[in-house]
Amino acid sequence: MSDEKPLGNFPVLETERLLLRKLEVSDSEDIFEYASVPEVAKFLIWNPHTKIKDSLDFIQFAQEQFETASSFILGIELKAEKKLIGTIDLRGFNFIHRCGDVGYVISKKYWNRGFVTEAFKEIVRFGFTELNLNRIEAHCEEENTGSWKVMEKVGLSFEGTLREKVFFKERFHSMKMYSILKSDWLNK
Numbered sequence: 001m002s003d004e005k006p007l008g009n010f011p012v013l014e015t016e017r018l019l020l021r022k023l024e025v026s027d028s029e030d031i032f033e034y035a036s037v038p039e040v041a042k043f044l045i046w047n048p049h050t051k052i053k054d055s056l057d058f059i060q061f062a063q064e065q066f067e068t069a070s071s072f073i074l075g076i077e078l079k080a081e082k083k084l085i086g087t088i089d090l091r092g093f094n095f096i097h098r099c100g101d102v103g104y105v106i107s108k109k110y111w112n113r114g115f116v117t118e119a120f121k122e123i124v125r126f127g128f129t130e131l132n133l134n135r136i137e138a139h140c141e142e143e144n145t146g147s148w149k150v151m152e153k154v155g156l157s158f159e160g161t162l163r164e165k166v167f168f169k170e171r172f173h174s175m176k177m178y179s180i181l182k183s184d185w186l187n188k
């Protein structure tokens with residue numbers, strides 16, 4: 001991988017039940033539906049959306065990030081319902097060290113049905129085989145059990161807790177750090 005922008009033509013990724021694709025303005029209502037739920041935003045840096053413009057602004061932000069290839073915020077579309085149920089992000093690239101990190105959110109209506117695990121596995125496959133990454137990491141708060149369970153199901157290893165790593169919602173948050181290396185993935 002070079003240090004140029006190698007990701008300009010990011011493809012639509014497909015799994016058994018999902019499409020992972022760029023966000024469109026037409027996704028705003030689906031995004032507002034889940035992003036306006038306080039429980040969904042509890043462990044996230046952003047506040048619940050209170051108006052549809054918040055969701056439109058987020059879509060615009062995601063599209064701008066795509067254009068500069070700085071991060072890839074992909075919509076998680078449930079094929080059976082043609083509905084956008086969340087997003088999964090591949091971000092924080094370092095093309096010299098060939099690493100990046102992943103974040104995700106999904107509508108509460110669809111929790112605990114394996115959707116984020118399915119999406120994350122595909123991002124890992126794509127990251128290692130198409131983007132030539134060597135390390136993919138993710139982090140979450142200790143109390144966010146659903147999130148670190150996803151990381152473990154995808155095959156990431158716990159590396160430790162980063163004490164008071166981030167500041168949002170008026171306090172510091174410690175984060176559990178997980179990662180998977182290409183060699184781990186190839187050996188599974």
Ligand SMILES: CC(C)(COP(=O)(O)OP(=O)(O)OC[C@H]1O[C@@H](n2cnc3c(N)ncnc32)[C@H](O)[C@@H]1OP(=O)(O)O)[C@@H](O)C(=O)NCCC(=O)NCCS
Nearest residue numbers: 043104105106111112113114115116117140145146147149
């Ligand atoms: C965390 C989140 C992304 C998980 O998505 P999901 O599609 O429900 O995840 P999956 O169904 O693939 O896996 C979740 C696992 O956690 C388990 N789980 C969830 N909550 C749990 C809890 N409170 N205690 C124990 N296990 C829990 C589920 O049972 C499942 O494990 P299993 O398949 O072994 O039963 C989703 O809950 C979410 O969007 N939360 C809000 C946003 C967020 O916190 N994002 C992560 C920021 S780091």
